[in-house]
Amino acid sequence: MTGDYLWDRSGEADPTVADLERLMAPLAWQPRQWREPAGTMGRRWPLPFVAALAATITIVTGLSTFVGGLKREPQQGVSITRLEGTPTVARAPIRESQSLATGRWLETNATARALVEIENVGRIEVQPSSRLALIRSKGGDHRLHLARGTVQAVIVSPPGHFSMGTPSATAVDLGCVYTMTVGDDEVGLVQVTAGWVGFEWRGRESFIPAGASCITRPRLGPGTPYYEDTSPAFRTALTTIDLGRSSADERTAAIDVVLNESRRRDVVTLWHLLSRVQGADRDRVFDRLAGFVPPPAGVTRDAVRNGRADALDAWWNALDLGTTSWWRTWTQQWREK
């Protein structure tokens, strides 16, 4: 067996380690936005920042949570409306319209549908046979968790303000329309209609544009995004690569399929693969991507071989998939959660 799962998750998963990872994951750090108590301001930070902070009085209100630990921001309005059948909250049928409290599960059976509306954030239509919880809805941080089923989300809040957790990844909305499905096996699929969605699990990230989809799997996190009009063979090859369970020959063959079938618009897929394949395979992806979009100045083969973040970032910015500032806004807001 090659690889060392305990060290870097390479090779075949050690069953004990994988079981402990699953068991202990709920105790992990829950990223949140850094908020600075008022007392730390003063001389260390320049006046423009003071002015900016004063302008955002809601943040100052939030700071008191850290200082005093007692005050709480009010819950932002989250309403649910019955669309069809008998949706339930905490196993009780919902009224025609009511609010959804934090920590409560909204469930639909095979004939029920419901609509969740978060004030100034968006609308989430919950399809039959779904289970959805409200985790948080305060300020600029609105989180739902889809345990199973399908939801269609139309989000109008700024990028990064809304996220949808699933058993195997968190989808961070970047101002868009998308459908999210989670199966009984906890495998998730996001299909983006407009805008962008970021998918994240334990530092593994995928960035999915309109027209593209991405599968997320338990213990593996988000897979490599692909456009819906790619061939079945292309998608099967990506699955082989993402699962990482195949032999070296099978993996090489899968990469061959992806490289041979890639079109200009598939640079999104190729860019993600740069950091997901190793050695000579990474070189081959490099060459294919370079054939569509040459690496910008300073982005060398060695830098990409070594997985240098600055090189990957720079090449992303050259792909013409969105402005740098737009991307930075997203990554910063996501990380701050």
Next chain:
Amino acid sequence: MAAGGPAETTRLVLAAQRQDRAAFAELYALYGRMVHGLLLARVSRTDVDDLVQDVFLQAMQRLPELREPEAFGGWLASIARHRAVDHFRRTAPTVDLPDNLAAAPIDRTQATAVLATIRRLPEAYRETLMLRLVEGMTGPEIALRTGLTEGSVRVNLHRGMKLLRDRLEGTST
């Protein structure tokens, strides 16, 4: 997108030393998981979130003293360890229980038991296992964030995991 390598850390530290708050917020996002794991190796789960905040506050106040930006991870880890020791001195020992004991699912109870077992391991093993198994960091990430060498982290991970297996199977105390 991969992010948070040594060059980025250095850039962010230098910016934060120039009082760039957004840069400090990015450092918090990059290193929060590491600080959380180091604290969880020592103090009660219910206190960890507040202590993470304390550690970053101390770091913010002392950041101008840091002369080698590339050493930020090790420096921050040191603040976290000291803060945990200080907290331990000031508070009575506590035992982590599941959030709602009566209704706690089996997994939650087991997780609490494993947490207690990891905390009884030698310190070096305790920290690396907490970062690997709880925080989901790989060995190279642990080395990158804590400032330890990859060799040390690898040894600690493998020896610690062996000891943890033994203790969970009841063959070592």
